[in-house]
Amino acid sequence: MVTLRSSARTLEISKQTKNNENTQPTEESYEQCRIKRIKENMERMEKLGIQSLSFKLKTEFLPRKPTSQRKTPSHSSPLPSSSQPLRRSSRLQNVTPISYSEVRGPRSKDMLEDTIEGLVEEGSKPEIYTEEHEKLLGTCEESWTLFVDGYGTDGKRIYDSVKGKTCHQCRQKTLGYHTHCSTCNLVQGQFCGDCLYMRYGEHVLEVKKNPSWICPPCRGICNCSLCRHAKGWAPTGTLYRKISKLGFKSVAHYLIQTRRALTDSEKEQPVSAKRSLPFEDKEEFYEKKDFLCSDEPGLKKSQSSDSR
Template sequence: MVKAGRKRGAPAEEEPNDGAVDYEKQRAERIKENKERLHKLGILELTKKLNPPSKKLTTPRISRRAVSIDDPPRRSFRLKDKPPVSYIERMIPKTDKVSKEDVEINIGEGENPEFYTEEHEKLLGDCQNAWTLYVDGYGEDGQRVYDPDNGKSCHQCRQKTLGQRTACSNCKLGQGQFCGDCLYMRYGENVIETNENTNWICPVCRGICNCSRCRREKGYAATGAIYRKVLRLGYKSVAHYLVKTRMVVTTNI
Protein backbone atom coordinates (compact mmCIF):
# COMPACT_ATOMS: atom_id res chain seq x y z
CA MET A 1 0.00 0.00 0.00
CA VAL A 2 1.19 3.54 -0.82
CA LYS A 3 1.06 6.04 2.04
CA ALA A 4 -0.99 9.16 1.42
CA GLY A 5 0.78 12.54 1.25
CA ARG A 6 3.24 11.80 -1.60
CA LYS A 7 2.54 10.64 -5.12
CA ARG A 8 4.00 7.40 -6.31
CA GLY A 9 7.22 7.90 -8.25
CA ALA A 10 7.68 11.57 -7.15
CA PRO A 11 11.11 12.44 -5.67
CA ALA A 12 11.19 12.77 -1.90
CA GLU A 13 11.83 16.28 -0.57
CA GLU A 14 14.94 16.72 1.54
CA GLU A 15 14.15 17.40 5.18
CA PRO A 16 15.96 20.44 6.64
CA ASN A 17 18.93 19.71 8.86
CA ASP A 18 18.40 21.65 12.10
CA GLY A 19 22.02 21.15 13.14
CA ALA A 20 23.41 22.88 10.01
CA VAL A 21 21.09 25.85 10.40
CA ASP A 22 22.12 26.40 14.01
CA TYR A 23 25.81 26.25 13.05
CA GLU A 24 25.42 28.94 10.37
CA LYS A 25 23.62 31.23 12.81
CA GLN A 26 26.33 30.83 15.44
CA ARG A 27 29.05 31.45 12.82
CA ALA A 28 27.41 34.67 11.63
CA GLU A 29 27.10 35.94 15.19
CA ARG A 30 30.79 35.24 15.92
CA ILE A 31 31.87 37.14 12.77
CA LYS A 32 29.75 40.11 13.79
CA GLU A 33 31.18 40.09 17.34
CA ASN A 34 34.76 39.92 16.02
CA LYS A 35 34.22 42.92 13.74
CA GLU A 36 32.79 44.97 16.61
CA ARG A 37 35.73 44.04 18.87
CA LEU A 38 38.27 45.00 16.15
CA HIS A 39 36.48 48.29 15.60
CA LYS A 40 36.60 49.16 19.31
CA LEU A 41 40.31 48.39 19.46
CA GLY A 42 40.98 50.56 16.39
CA ILE A 43 42.65 47.74 14.49
CA LEU A 44 40.54 48.22 11.33
CA GLU A 45 41.61 51.88 10.96
CA LEU A 46 45.22 50.88 11.56
CA THR A 47 45.22 48.30 8.74
CA LYS A 48 43.84 50.91 6.31
CA LYS A 49 46.74 53.24 7.15
CA LEU A 50 49.30 50.49 6.75
CA ASN A 51 47.90 49.39 3.33
CA PRO A 52 47.27 52.57 1.31
CA PRO A 53 45.69 52.13 -2.19
CA SER A 54 48.33 51.25 -4.80
CA LYS A 55 49.26 53.87 -7.35
CA LYS A 56 49.83 53.16 -11.05
CA LEU A 57 53.45 52.85 -11.96
CA THR A 58 54.31 55.07 -14.90
CA THR A 59 57.45 54.79 -16.98
CA PRO A 60 59.36 58.05 -17.10
CA ARG A 61 59.45 59.56 -20.57
CA ILE A 62 62.93 59.81 -22.00
CA SER A 63 63.49 62.71 -24.34
CA ARG A 64 65.65 61.88 -27.33
CA ARG A 65 67.54 64.19 -29.59
CA ALA A 66 65.96 64.60 -33.00
CA VAL A 67 68.01 63.13 -35.82
CA SER A 68 69.00 65.66 -38.42
CA ILE A 69 69.14 64.75 -42.09
CA ASP A 70 72.66 66.18 -42.13
CA ASP A 71 73.89 63.67 -39.56
CA PRO A 72 76.13 60.95 -40.99
CA PRO A 73 74.42 57.58 -41.34
CA ARG A 74 75.08 54.98 -38.68
CA ARG A 75 77.08 52.27 -40.40
CA SER A 76 79.23 49.45 -39.21
CA PHE A 77 82.98 49.92 -39.56
CA ARG A 78 83.04 46.52 -41.19
CA LEU A 79 80.71 47.72 -43.97
CA LYS A 80 81.91 51.31 -44.39
CA ASP A 81 84.11 50.53 -47.41
CA LYS A 82 81.44 48.44 -49.22
CA PRO A 83 79.13 50.07 -51.78
CA PRO A 84 75.51 50.62 -50.68
CA VAL A 85 73.03 47.91 -51.58
CA SER A 86 70.55 48.77 -54.35
CA TYR A 87 67.08 47.26 -54.17
CA ILE A 88 65.98 48.42 -57.64
CA GLU A 89 64.99 45.43 -59.79
CA ARG A 90 66.72 45.13 -63.11
CA MET A 91 64.52 44.50 -66.10
CA ILE A 92 65.64 41.41 -67.99
CA PRO A 93 65.07 41.92 -71.71
CA LYS A 94 62.78 39.34 -73.27
CA THR A 95 64.00 37.36 -76.20
CA ASP A 96 62.02 35.47 -78.83
CA LYS A 97 64.96 33.24 -79.64
CA VAL A 98 63.42 30.02 -78.34
CA SER A 99 63.98 26.78 -80.19
CA LYS A 100 61.02 24.61 -81.10
CA GLU A 101 62.46 21.80 -78.99
CA ASP A 102 62.09 23.97 -75.87
CA VAL A 103 58.35 24.59 -76.42
CA GLU A 104 56.11 22.13 -74.60
CA ILE A 105 52.35 22.05 -75.07
CA ASN A 106 50.50 19.74 -72.70
CA ILE A 107 46.80 19.22 -73.33
CA GLY A 108 45.05 16.74 -71.09
CA GLU A 109 43.33 13.61 -72.29
CA GLY A 110 39.60 13.96 -72.82
CA GLU A 111 36.83 11.39 -72.80
CA ASN A 112 37.05 10.97 -76.58
CA PRO A 113 40.10 10.79 -78.87
CA GLU A 114 40.71 14.04 -80.74
CA PHE A 115 41.45 13.79 -84.45
CA TYR A 116 40.78 15.75 -87.64
CA THR A 117 40.61 15.01 -91.32
CA GLU A 118 41.50 16.89 -94.50
CA GLU A 119 37.98 18.29 -94.55
CA HIS A 120 38.66 20.08 -91.26
CA GLU A 121 41.89 21.49 -92.70
CA LYS A 122 39.94 23.04 -95.57
CA LEU A 123 37.71 24.82 -93.03
CA LEU A 124 40.62 26.63 -91.35
CA GLY A 125 40.49 30.40 -91.71
CA ASP A 126 43.02 32.91 -93.01
CA CYS A 127 43.50 36.65 -93.30
CA GLN A 128 45.21 39.06 -95.66
CA ASN A 129 46.18 41.59 -92.97
CA ALA A 130 47.49 40.94 -89.48
CA TRP A 131 45.30 41.94 -86.55
CA THR A 132 46.77 44.14 -83.80
CA LEU A 133 46.21 42.50 -80.43
CA TYR A 134 45.20 44.26 -77.19
CA VAL A 135 43.95 47.48 -78.84
CA ASP A 136 40.34 47.04 -79.95
CA GLY A 137 38.03 47.18 -76.94
CA TYR A 138 40.80 48.43 -74.62
CA GLY A 139 40.99 51.71 -72.71
CA GLU A 140 43.80 54.25 -72.53
CA ASP A 141 45.20 52.40 -69.51
CA GLY A 142 45.66 49.23 -71.57
CA GLN A 143 42.84 47.36 -69.82
CA ARG A 144 39.81 45.79 -71.48
CA VAL A 145 36.61 47.81 -71.18
CA TYR A 146 33.89 45.63 -69.63
CA ASP A 147 30.41 46.99 -70.26
CA PRO A 148 27.37 44.89 -69.26
CA ASP A 149 25.01 47.33 -71.03
CA ASN A 150 26.72 48.31 -74.29
CA GLY A 151 29.22 45.47 -74.61
CA LYS A 152 28.74 42.31 -76.67
CA SER A 153 29.66 38.84 -75.47
CA CYS A 154 32.39 36.81 -77.17
CA HIS A 155 31.75 33.10 -77.74
CA GLN A 156 35.41 32.23 -77.09
CA CYS A 157 36.31 34.21 -73.95
CA ARG A 158 32.68 34.80 -72.90
CA GLN A 159 33.48 38.40 -71.87
CA LYS A 160 31.00 41.23 -72.46
CA THR A 161 33.35 43.98 -73.56
CA LEU A 162 33.49 46.80 -76.07
CA GLY A 163 35.03 46.25 -79.48
CA GLN A 164 34.18 44.68 -82.79
CA ARG A 165 32.37 41.33 -83.06
CA THR A 166 31.82 38.88 -85.90
CA ALA A 167 28.41 37.97 -87.33
CA CYS A 168 27.78 34.46 -88.70
CA SER A 169 25.76 34.23 -91.91
CA ASN A 170 24.77 30.64 -91.11
CA CYS A 171 23.53 30.54 -87.50
CA LYS A 172 22.95 34.29 -87.00
CA LEU A 173 23.13 33.65 -83.26
CA GLY A 174 25.25 34.79 -80.33
CA GLN A 175 27.46 31.74 -80.80
CA GLY A 176 28.78 33.39 -83.98
CA GLN A 177 30.10 36.42 -82.10
CA PHE A 178 33.89 36.47 -81.62
CA CYS A 179 36.00 39.41 -80.50
CA GLY A 180 38.93 40.47 -82.65
CA ASP A 181 41.66 39.11 -80.36
CA CYS A 182 40.07 35.67 -79.87
CA LEU A 183 39.31 35.31 -83.58
CA TYR A 184 42.90 36.08 -84.53
CA MET A 185 44.70 34.08 -81.83
CA ARG A 186 42.42 31.04 -81.89
CA TYR A 187 41.55 30.85 -85.62
CA GLY A 188 43.96 33.11 -87.54
CA GLU A 189 41.26 35.42 -88.96
CA ASN A 190 40.81 39.20 -88.99
CA VAL A 191 37.50 40.48 -87.63
CA ILE A 192 37.47 43.44 -90.05
CA GLU A 193 37.78 41.13 -93.05
CA THR A 194 35.14 38.73 -91.76
CA ASN A 195 32.65 41.59 -91.27
CA GLU A 196 33.23 42.62 -94.88
CA ASN A 197 32.38 39.06 -96.01
CA THR A 198 28.59 38.63 -95.97
CA ASN A 199 28.98 34.85 -96.40
CA TRP A 200 31.34 34.32 -93.46
CA ILE A 201 30.58 31.26 -91.28
CA CYS A 202 31.68 31.08 -87.65
CA PRO A 203 34.05 28.38 -86.30
CA VAL A 204 31.18 26.80 -84.35
CA CYS A 205 29.18 26.11 -87.52
CA ARG A 206 32.36 24.92 -89.26
CA GLY A 207 32.97 22.41 -86.47
CA ILE A 208 36.45 23.69 -85.55
CA CYS A 209 35.63 25.80 -82.49
CA ASN A 210 38.23 25.24 -79.76
CA CYS A 211 36.59 27.12 -76.88
CA SER A 212 36.43 25.21 -73.60
CA ARG A 213 32.66 24.73 -73.80
CA CYS A 214 32.61 23.30 -77.34
CA ARG A 215 35.58 21.04 -76.61
CA ARG A 216 33.90 19.74 -73.46
CA GLU A 217 30.77 18.88 -75.46
CA LYS A 218 32.95 16.90 -77.88
CA GLY A 219 34.71 15.10 -75.03
CA TYR A 220 38.02 16.97 -75.50
CA ALA A 221 40.11 18.60 -72.78
CA ALA A 222 40.49 22.39 -72.70
CA THR A 223 43.62 23.75 -74.38
CA GLY A 224 44.37 26.64 -72.04
CA ALA A 225 46.39 29.69 -73.11
CA ILE A 226 48.72 28.17 -75.71
CA TYR A 227 48.64 30.83 -78.46
CA ARG A 228 52.20 32.11 -77.93
CA LYS A 229 53.53 28.58 -77.81
CA VAL A 230 51.90 27.51 -81.08
CA LEU A 231 53.14 30.77 -82.62
CA ARG A 232 56.72 29.82 -81.73
CA LEU A 233 56.16 26.44 -83.32
CA GLY A 234 55.24 28.15 -86.59
CA TYR A 235 51.42 27.87 -86.52
CA LYS A 236 49.29 30.94 -87.12
CA SER A 237 46.57 30.06 -84.60
CA VAL A 238 45.47 27.48 -82.05
CA ALA A 239 43.01 25.96 -84.52
CA HIS A 240 45.78 25.47 -87.11
CA TYR A 241 47.94 23.73 -84.49
CA LEU A 242 45.18 21.38 -83.32
CA VAL A 243 44.02 20.36 -86.79
CA LYS A 244 47.47 19.93 -88.32
CA THR A 245 49.01 18.02 -85.39
CA ARG A 246 46.03 15.68 -85.00
CA MET A 247 45.42 15.02 -88.65
CA VAL A 248 44.32 11.54 -89.71
CA VAL A 249 45.10 10.87 -93.35
CA THR A 250 42.36 8.89 -95.06
CA THR A 251 43.21 6.85 -98.15
CA ASN A 252 40.65 5.77 -100.72
CA ILE A 253 41.10 2.15 -101.78
Protein backbone atom coordinates in the same frame (compact mmCIF):
# COMPACT_ATOMS: atom_id res chain seq x y z
CA MET B 1 24.15 86.13 26.39
CA VAL B 2 24.13 83.86 23.36
CA THR B 3 24.94 86.67 21.01
CA LEU B 4 27.86 87.82 23.14
CA ARG B 5 29.37 84.36 23.22
CA SER B 6 29.06 83.89 19.47
CA SER B 7 30.64 87.26 18.75
CA ALA B 8 33.51 86.44 21.09
CA ARG B 9 34.14 83.16 19.29
CA THR B 10 34.23 84.78 15.88
CA LEU B 11 36.78 87.26 17.16
CA GLU B 12 38.99 84.45 18.47
CA ILE B 13 38.76 82.53 15.15
CA SER B 14 39.69 85.62 13.14
CA LYS B 15 42.71 86.26 15.37
CA GLN B 16 43.90 82.66 14.98
CA THR B 17 43.64 82.80 11.18
CA LYS B 18 45.63 86.03 11.09
CA ASN B 19 48.34 84.47 13.26
CA ASN B 20 48.47 81.39 11.05
CA GLU B 21 48.80 83.53 7.95
CA ASN B 22 51.66 85.41 9.52
CA THR B 23 53.43 82.27 10.80
CA GLN B 24 52.96 79.97 7.67
CA PRO B 25 55.59 80.62 4.97
CA THR B 26 54.47 81.38 1.45
CA GLU B 27 55.39 79.27 -1.58
CA GLU B 28 58.08 81.69 -2.68
CA SER B 29 59.74 81.76 0.73
CA TYR B 30 59.69 77.94 0.89
CA GLU B 31 61.38 77.60 -2.50
CA GLN B 32 64.05 80.10 -1.49
CA CYS B 33 64.74 78.15 1.72
CA ARG B 34 65.05 74.90 -0.25
CA ILE B 35 67.54 76.36 -2.70
CA LYS B 36 69.56 77.87 0.14
CA ARG B 37 69.67 74.53 1.96
CA ILE B 38 70.82 72.67 -1.18
CA LYS B 39 73.57 75.20 -1.71
CA GLU B 40 74.79 74.82 1.87
CA ASN B 41 74.83 71.02 1.58
CA MET B 42 76.81 71.15 -1.67
CA GLU B 43 79.40 73.48 -0.10
CA ARG B 44 79.71 71.20 2.91
CA MET B 45 80.17 68.09 0.68
CA GLU B 46 82.79 69.88 -1.37
CA LYS B 47 84.76 70.81 1.76
CA LEU B 48 84.70 67.20 2.98
CA GLY B 49 85.65 65.84 -0.52
CA ILE B 50 82.52 63.70 -0.79
CA GLN B 51 81.38 65.12 -4.11
CA SER B 52 84.64 64.34 -5.98
CA LEU B 53 84.73 60.88 -4.41
CA SER B 54 81.19 60.03 -5.58
CA PHE B 55 81.99 61.17 -9.11
CA LYS B 56 85.13 59.00 -9.14
CA LEU B 57 83.23 55.94 -7.96
CA LYS B 58 80.54 56.42 -10.63
CA THR B 59 83.07 56.54 -13.45
CA GLU B 60 84.88 53.39 -12.22
CA PHE B 61 81.86 51.15 -11.71
CA LEU B 62 79.82 52.19 -14.76
CA PRO B 63 79.65 49.35 -17.41
CA ARG B 64 81.70 50.16 -20.47
CA LYS B 65 79.95 49.98 -23.83
CA PRO B 66 81.68 47.73 -26.36
CA THR B 67 83.25 49.66 -29.17
CA SER B 68 81.54 48.48 -32.37
CA GLN B 69 83.88 48.28 -35.33
CA ARG B 70 82.05 48.73 -38.57
CA LYS B 71 82.98 46.17 -41.13
CA THR B 72 83.27 47.37 -44.68
CA PRO B 73 80.84 45.42 -46.88
CA SER B 74 82.60 43.14 -49.24
CA HIS B 75 81.12 43.12 -52.73
CA SER B 76 83.24 40.26 -53.89
CA SER B 77 81.45 37.29 -55.42
CA PRO B 78 81.12 34.18 -53.23
CA LEU B 79 82.17 32.06 -56.17
CA PRO B 80 85.90 31.73 -56.82
CA SER B 81 87.25 33.55 -59.82
CA SER B 82 88.68 31.74 -62.79
CA SER B 83 92.20 33.02 -62.08
CA GLN B 84 92.25 31.64 -58.53
CA PRO B 85 92.62 27.88 -57.98
CA LEU B 86 89.53 26.05 -56.76
CA ARG B 87 89.57 25.08 -53.09
CA ARG B 88 88.54 21.45 -53.11
CA SER B 89 88.76 18.65 -50.57
CA SER B 90 91.28 15.84 -50.98
CA ARG B 91 88.61 13.27 -51.80
CA LEU B 92 87.36 15.40 -54.74
CA GLN B 93 90.72 16.17 -56.31
CA ASN B 94 90.43 13.38 -58.90
CA VAL B 95 86.77 14.14 -59.71
CA THR B 96 85.91 16.41 -62.60
CA PRO B 97 84.13 19.59 -61.43
CA ILE B 98 80.43 19.95 -62.20
CA SER B 99 79.40 22.73 -64.57
CA TYR B 100 76.06 24.32 -63.74
CA SER B 101 75.90 26.55 -66.81
CA GLU B 102 72.96 25.89 -69.12
CA VAL B 103 74.01 24.75 -72.56
CA ARG B 104 71.37 24.92 -75.26
CA GLY B 105 72.13 22.68 -78.15
CA PRO B 106 70.28 22.31 -81.43
CA ARG B 107 66.77 20.93 -81.01
CA SER B 108 66.03 17.80 -82.94
CA LYS B 109 62.77 17.02 -84.72
CA ASP B 110 61.81 14.42 -82.10
CA MET B 111 62.28 16.94 -79.29
CA LEU B 112 60.09 19.47 -81.14
CA GLU B 113 57.34 16.89 -81.64
CA ASP B 114 57.45 15.99 -77.93
CA THR B 115 57.08 19.67 -77.04
CA ILE B 116 54.13 20.10 -79.40
CA GLU B 117 52.33 17.03 -78.14
CA GLY B 118 52.64 18.10 -74.49
CA LEU B 119 50.95 21.49 -74.86
CA VAL B 120 47.37 20.21 -74.59
CA GLU B 121 46.17 17.51 -72.19
CA GLU B 122 44.38 14.46 -73.50
CA GLY B 123 40.63 14.36 -72.94
CA SER B 124 38.27 11.48 -72.34
CA LYS B 125 37.85 10.99 -76.10
CA PRO B 126 40.59 10.95 -78.78
CA GLU B 127 40.95 14.23 -80.67
CA ILE B 128 41.43 13.45 -84.35
CA TYR B 129 40.82 15.73 -87.31
CA THR B 130 40.47 14.93 -90.99
CA GLU B 131 41.50 16.64 -94.19
CA GLU B 132 38.06 18.26 -94.38
CA HIS B 133 38.66 20.01 -91.05
CA GLU B 134 41.94 21.40 -92.34
CA LYS B 135 40.19 22.84 -95.39
CA LEU B 136 37.77 24.69 -93.10
CA LEU B 137 40.56 26.72 -91.49
CA GLY B 138 40.39 30.43 -92.23
CA THR B 139 43.08 32.96 -92.98
CA CYS B 140 43.59 36.71 -93.23
CA GLU B 141 45.43 39.06 -95.54
CA GLU B 142 46.15 41.79 -92.98
CA SER B 143 47.66 41.51 -89.51
CA TRP B 144 45.58 42.28 -86.42
CA THR B 145 46.94 44.34 -83.50
CA LEU B 146 46.11 42.57 -80.26
CA PHE B 147 44.73 44.24 -77.11
CA VAL B 148 43.76 47.53 -78.79
CA ASP B 149 40.19 47.13 -80.08
CA GLY B 150 37.74 47.39 -77.18
CA TYR B 151 40.41 48.75 -74.79
CA GLY B 152 40.58 52.17 -73.13
CA THR B 153 43.42 54.67 -73.09
CA ASP B 154 44.69 53.12 -69.85
CA GLY B 155 45.20 49.77 -71.60
CA LYS B 156 42.33 48.04 -69.77
CA ARG B 157 39.48 46.27 -71.50
CA ILE B 158 36.12 48.07 -71.54
CA TYR B 159 33.25 45.92 -70.21
CA ASP B 160 29.72 47.13 -70.94
CA SER B 161 26.66 45.08 -69.99
CA VAL B 162 24.33 47.30 -72.06
CA LYS B 163 26.16 48.29 -75.26
CA GLY B 164 28.67 45.44 -75.29
CA LYS B 165 28.41 42.16 -77.20
CA THR B 166 29.27 38.74 -75.79
CA CYS B 167 32.15 36.87 -77.42
CA HIS B 168 31.58 33.13 -77.81
CA GLN B 169 35.25 32.39 -77.11
CA CYS B 170 36.09 34.51 -74.05
CA ARG B 171 32.43 35.01 -73.00
CA GLN B 172 33.04 38.66 -72.12
CA LYS B 173 30.51 41.38 -72.91
CA THR B 174 32.77 44.11 -74.26
CA LEU B 175 32.87 46.91 -76.79
CA GLY B 176 34.69 46.69 -80.10
CA TYR B 177 34.22 44.76 -83.34
CA HIS B 178 32.35 41.44 -83.23
CA THR B 179 31.55 38.96 -85.99
CA HIS B 180 28.13 37.82 -87.18
CA CYS B 181 27.45 34.32 -88.52
CA SER B 182 25.32 33.99 -91.66
CA THR B 183 24.28 30.45 -90.74
CA CYS B 184 23.21 30.45 -87.08
CA ASN B 185 22.48 34.17 -86.47
CA LEU B 186 23.07 33.46 -82.76
CA VAL B 187 25.38 34.67 -80.01
CA GLN B 188 27.65 31.69 -80.72
CA GLY B 189 28.55 33.40 -83.98
CA GLN B 190 29.91 36.50 -82.21
CA PHE B 191 33.70 36.61 -81.78
CA CYS B 192 35.78 39.61 -80.72
CA GLY B 193 38.76 40.62 -82.83
CA ASP B 194 41.43 39.27 -80.46
CA CYS B 195 39.82 35.85 -80.01
CA LEU B 196 39.13 35.47 -83.73
CA TYR B 197 42.75 36.24 -84.61
CA MET B 198 44.49 34.28 -81.85
CA ARG B 199 42.23 31.24 -81.87
CA TYR B 200 41.34 30.94 -85.58
CA GLY B 201 43.77 33.14 -87.55
CA GLU B 202 41.08 35.38 -89.09
CA HIS B 203 40.69 39.17 -89.25
CA VAL B 204 37.45 40.56 -87.79
CA LEU B 205 37.25 43.49 -90.26
CA GLU B 206 37.70 41.18 -93.24
CA VAL B 207 35.04 38.87 -91.81
CA LYS B 208 32.55 41.72 -91.35
CA LYS B 209 32.90 42.58 -95.04
CA ASN B 210 31.92 39.02 -95.97
CA PRO B 211 28.10 38.60 -95.65
CA SER B 212 28.32 34.80 -96.07
CA TRP B 213 30.87 34.19 -93.32
CA ILE B 214 30.31 31.08 -91.16
CA CYS B 215 31.42 31.00 -87.51
CA PRO B 216 33.84 28.34 -86.15
CA PRO B 217 31.12 26.52 -84.12
CA CYS B 218 29.07 26.05 -87.28
CA ARG B 219 32.19 24.89 -89.11
CA GLY B 220 32.89 22.36 -86.33
CA ILE B 221 36.36 23.73 -85.50
CA CYS B 222 35.53 25.79 -82.37
CA ASN B 223 38.16 25.35 -79.65
CA CYS B 224 36.45 27.18 -76.76
CA SER B 225 36.24 25.32 -73.46
CA LEU B 226 32.50 24.62 -73.70
CA CYS B 227 32.65 23.13 -77.19
CA ARG B 228 35.70 21.04 -76.32
CA HIS B 229 34.09 19.76 -73.10
CA ALA B 230 31.00 18.77 -75.06
CA LYS B 231 33.20 16.68 -77.37
CA GLY B 232 35.12 15.08 -74.49
CA TRP B 233 38.33 17.05 -75.07
CA ALA B 234 40.41 18.96 -72.52
CA PRO B 235 40.49 22.80 -72.73
CA THR B 236 43.52 24.34 -74.39
CA GLY B 237 44.19 27.10 -71.83
CA THR B 238 46.52 30.01 -72.65
CA LEU B 239 48.08 28.46 -75.73
CA TYR B 240 48.50 31.22 -78.31
CA ARG B 241 51.94 32.50 -77.26
CA LYS B 242 53.37 28.99 -77.15
CA ILE B 243 52.10 27.89 -80.55
CA SER B 244 52.97 31.23 -82.21
CA LYS B 245 56.60 30.65 -81.22
CA LEU B 246 56.40 27.26 -82.94
CA GLY B 247 55.21 28.91 -86.17
CA PHE B 248 51.46 28.22 -86.17
CA LYS B 249 48.95 30.87 -87.26
CA SER B 250 46.41 30.21 -84.54
CA VAL B 251 45.28 27.67 -81.96
CA ALA B 252 42.89 26.10 -84.48
CA HIS B 253 45.74 25.65 -86.98
CA TYR B 254 47.88 24.03 -84.31
CA LEU B 255 45.18 21.61 -83.12
CA ILE B 256 44.06 20.50 -86.58
CA GLN B 257 47.50 20.30 -88.18
CA THR B 258 49.07 18.32 -85.33
CA ARG B 259 46.12 15.97 -84.75
CA ARG B 260 45.01 15.28 -88.28
CA ALA B 261 44.71 11.68 -89.46
CA LEU B 262 46.88 11.12 -92.54
CA THR B 263 45.46 9.60 -95.69
CA ASP B 264 47.11 6.69 -97.51
CA SER B 265 48.83 8.98 -100.02
CA GLU B 266 50.08 11.29 -97.27
CA LYS B 267 51.44 8.37 -95.24
CA GLU B 268 53.70 7.44 -98.15
CA GLN B 269 55.02 11.02 -98.35
CA PRO B 270 54.82 12.75 -94.93
CA VAL B 271 54.60 16.52 -94.82
CA SER B 272 55.54 18.81 -91.94
CA ALA B 273 52.61 19.86 -89.74
CA LYS B 274 53.86 23.45 -89.73
CA ARG B 275 53.29 24.06 -93.43
CA SER B 276 51.42 27.19 -94.51
CA LEU B 277 47.96 26.40 -95.87
CA PRO B 278 46.71 28.08 -99.06
CA PHE B 279 43.26 29.60 -98.68
CA GLU B 280 40.88 27.91 -101.10
CA ASP B 281 38.20 29.57 -103.18
CA LYS B 282 35.32 31.07 -101.19
CA GLU B 283 32.57 29.40 -103.24
CA GLU B 284 34.20 25.98 -102.82
CA PHE B 285 34.71 26.72 -99.11
CA TYR B 286 31.10 27.58 -98.33
CA GLU B 287 29.70 24.69 -100.41
CA LYS B 288 30.92 22.40 -97.63
CA LYS B 289 28.62 23.72 -94.96
CA ASP B 290 26.62 20.46 -95.05
CA PHE B 291 29.62 18.93 -93.28
CA LEU B 292 29.47 21.48 -90.45
CA CYS B 293 28.51 20.45 -86.92
CA SER B 294 25.46 21.68 -85.04
CA ASP B 295 25.35 24.54 -82.53
CA GLU B 296 26.93 24.21 -79.09
CA PRO B 297 24.83 25.50 -76.14
CA GLY B 298 25.89 27.58 -73.14
CA LEU B 299 27.66 30.88 -72.51
CA LYS B 300 29.55 31.78 -69.34
CA LYS B 301 31.86 34.57 -68.29
CA SER B 302 35.62 34.06 -68.31
CA GLN B 303 38.70 35.90 -67.13
CA SER B 304 40.96 35.89 -70.20
CA SER B 305 40.32 35.91 -73.95
CA ASP B 306 43.26 33.53 -74.45
CA SER B 307 42.21 31.05 -71.77
CA ARG B 308 39.53 29.31 -73.86
